[in-house]
Amino acid sequence: MTSLQIYKPETSATQWVLANLNLSSPYGRKALRALRPANSQHRGLLEQTFDELAALIDFCRRESQFAQQAQAIFRQLRNIAGSVLNLQEERVPDEVELFEIKLFAIHFCNLTALIKGSSLNLSLVFDDLQPVVKLLNPDEMIISTFHLHDSYLPELKEIRNEKRQLESRILSATDATTSEMLRKQRSEMVRCEKELEFRVRSNLGTQLRNWLPQMNRSMETLGHFELLLAKADAALRWPSCRPQLLENGAELKAVDAINPEILEILKAQNKEFTPVTLDVIKGTTLITGANMGGKSVALMTIASNAELVRLGFYAFASKFSMPLFDCICHIAGDGQDQTSGLSSFGAEVIQLKELSELTPHGCGLAVFDEFARSTNPYEGRRFVQALGEFLQQTGWHGIIATHYDGIDLPDAACYQVIGLKNKGQLKPVSGDMRALIDNLCASMDYRLRKLDGQSEVPHDALHIATLLDADPRFLKLLNKLYSHTGKKA
Numbered sequence: 001m002t003s004l005q006i007y008k009p010e011t012s013a014t015q016w017v018l019a020n021l022n023l024s025s026p027y028g029r030k031a032l033r034a035l036r037p038a039n040s041q042h043r044g045l046l047e048q049t050f051d052e053l054a055a056l057i058d059f060c061r062r063e064s065q066f067a068q069q070a071q072a073i074f075r076q077l078r079n080i081a082g083s084v085l086n087l088q089e090e091r092v093p094d095e096v097e098l099f100e101i102k103l104f105a106i107h108f109c110n111l112t113a114l115i116k117g118s119s120l121n122l123s124l125v126f127d128d129l130q131p132v133v134k135l136l137n138p139d140e141m142i143i144s145t146f147h148l149h150d151s152y153l154p155e156l157k158e159i160r161n162e163k164r165q166l167e168s169r170i171l172s173a174t175d176a177t178t179s180e181m182l183r184k185q186r187s188e189m190v191r192c193e194k195e196l197e198f199r200v201r202s203n204l205g206t207q208l209r210n211w212l213p214q215m216n217r218s219m220e221t222l223g224h225f226e227l228l229l230a231k232a233d234a235a236l237r238w239p240s241c242r243p244q245l246l247e248n249g250a251e252l253k254a255v256d257a258i259n260p261e262i263l264e265i266l267k268a269q270n271k272e273f274t275p276v277t278l279d280v281i282k283g284t285t286l287i288t289g290a291n292m293g294g295k296s297v298a299l300m301t302i303a304s305n306a307e308l309v310r311l312g313f314y315a316f317a318s319k320f321s322m323p324l325f326d327c328i329c330h331i332a333g334d335g336q337d338q339t340s341g342l343s344s345f346g347a348e349v350i351q352l353k354e355l356s357e358l359t360p361h362g363c364g365l366a367v368f369d370e371f372a373r374s375t376n377p378y379e380g381r382r383f384v385q386a387l388g389e390f391l392q393q394t395g396w397h398g399i400i401a402t403h404y405d406g407i408d409l410p411d412a413a414c415y416q417v418i419g420l421k422n423k424g425q426l427k428p429v430s431g432d433m434r435a436l437i438d439n440l441c442a443s444m445d446y447r448l449r450k451l452d453g454q455s456e457v458p459h460d461a462l463h464i465a466t467l468l469d470a471d472p473r474f475l476k477l478l479n480k481l482y483s484h485t486g487k488k489a
Contacts, residue, residue: 006033007311010330013304016261017313021230024071026079027219028226035227037310039326040362043245046324049228049312050242052122056232057314059120066118067229073111074226080104084216087209092202095148101208101215102136105129108218111225122228124221127214135207148197152204156196163189231313238263240314244321248363252280252306252397257317259301274446275317276301280365280399281413283392287401287448289417294446295401296332296369298417302399303330303367325397326362329355332369344374352387359394366391366398373403381406388412418445420464 009015023029038046060067083097093101112126138151150157166186173179208215234240238260256275263273276298278285289295305315307328331351348371355366372383381404388409391398466475 007035007037009304010307010328011300011304013259013261013300014307014311017234017304017308020234020260021227022071022233023074023226023230025074025077025222025226026081027077027223028074028230029223031220031223031227034223035311037307037328038312038324039310040248040324043324046310046312047245048123050314053228053231053235053312053314054242055120055122056228057235059118060229060232060236063118066114067233069114070111070226070229073107073114074222076103077107077222078103080215081219084212084219087205088212090209091205092198093205093208094201098136098201098204102133104215104218105132105136108222109133111222115225122225124225125217126221127218129211129214129218132208132211132215135204148200152200153196156193156200159189159193159196163193234260235314238316239318240316241318241320243309243315245309246321246323248323249282249395250321250323251282252278252302252322252365253319254278254280254302254305254315254317255319257301257305257315257320259297259304260316262297262301276448278302278415278448279413279450280397282395282397284388284409284412285397285399285415286388286407286409286412287399287415287417288407289401289403289419294417294444295403297446298448299367299369299399299401300330303328303365306365322365323363323397325365327358327364329358329364329366330369331355331367331371345372348372356390356394359396364396366396368398368400370401370403377404380404385409414451415448416451418447418449420444 007018009018018032018035021032023032078100080097080100083093083100086093086097108126108129112128115122115126138149148156150160163186166182166189170179170182170186173182239256239258255277257277258273258275266273274294278287278298280302287295287298305317305320306322306325309315309320309322310325310328329351331348355364358364368387371387372380375383384400384402384404385407388398388400388407391400392409392411465478
């Protein structure tokens with residue numbers, strides 16, 4: 001098999017989904033390595049993928065055993081690419097290679113029968129490899145082992161019979177001279193047997209070369225089908241929907257979108273994921289809210305779902321529609337590069353420069369998580385303001401999450417994390433840190449609410465510090481500063 005560089009996802013959430021796909025065979029894993037995101041020129045092919053995926057998902061819902069039976073076959077498959085390559089290079093196959101090819105053909109025929117026995121109508125081509133099985137298994141009974149049968153060559157059968165008779169004479173010989181003479185005769189027979197077996201293997205290799213196109217195509221077919229089945233499995237494992245592909249410039253609309261990675265982490269802690277509902281316009285969509293309010297999770301949820309849709313997956317949402325983006329960029333303020341000496345902010349500037357070079361080419365989605373967070377607030381606010389105006393000029397769909405106040409983007413869509421609930425009733429909880437954090441999380445409302453206009457970022461930091469049981473002396477000083485500035489925390 002040709003070594004392929006696996007697709008490097010733009011978001012860690014997409015990486016997690018790809019890493020947790022139910023893929024067992026080397027062919028499915030190769031198909032995953034070959035997976036590339038669709039762009040606006042591939043709408044027809046992507047819609048065809050979704051048609052087949054929808055049919056497979058519906059069938060697996062009705063016939064729960066189908067996926068299990070197919071996966072049982074995938075788990076038994078070995079990588080025969082090396083054996084096929086040796087055939088292509090006209091090398092004589094050894095018995096191990098013939099065994100691997102036979103076993104592959106048997107499993108492929110079993111999968112073909114399973115699919116043909118279903119109501120699935122797939123665009124994949126399933127060649128008939130029964131003649132390959134018969135070639136490598138001349139007896140009537142199909143078995144998974146391989147042996148160079150006597151029936152392949154009359155001379156082979158004859159010399160094996162003679163060898164067995166000679167071995168019987170060796171066992172019954174009573175003197176050393178006779179025994180030694182018989183052993184020499186046996187050695188010569190073994191040499192002749194090996195030559196005949198080589199002729200058989202050479203002849204089988206010649207006949208198998210006629211099946212090289214079908215075998216190569218079958219390996220590709222196995223990979224594509226296993227990956228399609230893994231996508232269906234993911235769509236059934238987590239809440240999902242078929243995404244609607246819109247024209248360029250249309251809004252991205254997500255209703256109750258989830259992040260499977262975070263969902264599973266929270267589930268292990270007996271907690272629930274708060275789904276994300278968000279409309280992303282062409283231009284700038286601004287998400288504000290205090291730290292720890294879930295802005296980063298919301299961004300990752302939208303970006304990863306958009307990326308997975310481009311890779312031919314169902315969206316993990318109750319409804320999801322978007323233009324078919326040519327590019328998706330996720331820029332977070334944690335990209336410090338120690339080897340180059342770049343700070344987090346420096347890395348963001350470099351990433352923004354790279355993004356700006358892409359903007360003239362097609363439509364894209366750019367997601368910025370707390371851009372310029374590592375610089376001082378005076379400059380950071382201005383950088384975010386400029387970024388919002390820049391995204392509006394590019395014609396891309398941009399999302400900026402920030403905790404900076406005073407961002408003025410009249411044409412932007414604005415959302416705010418609801419944040420702390422019942423602030424006046426919240427009390428700090430004494431005890432271990434786990435209990436403190438659980439109390440804080442229970443007090444947060446991670447939902448997004450759409451704003452009619454610009455709004456000041458909620459000042460929840462003092463409440464959070466109080467709930468986390470910060471030192472009373474520090475809180476006293478902090479309250480004094482809040483009162484001097486006239487801010488209400």
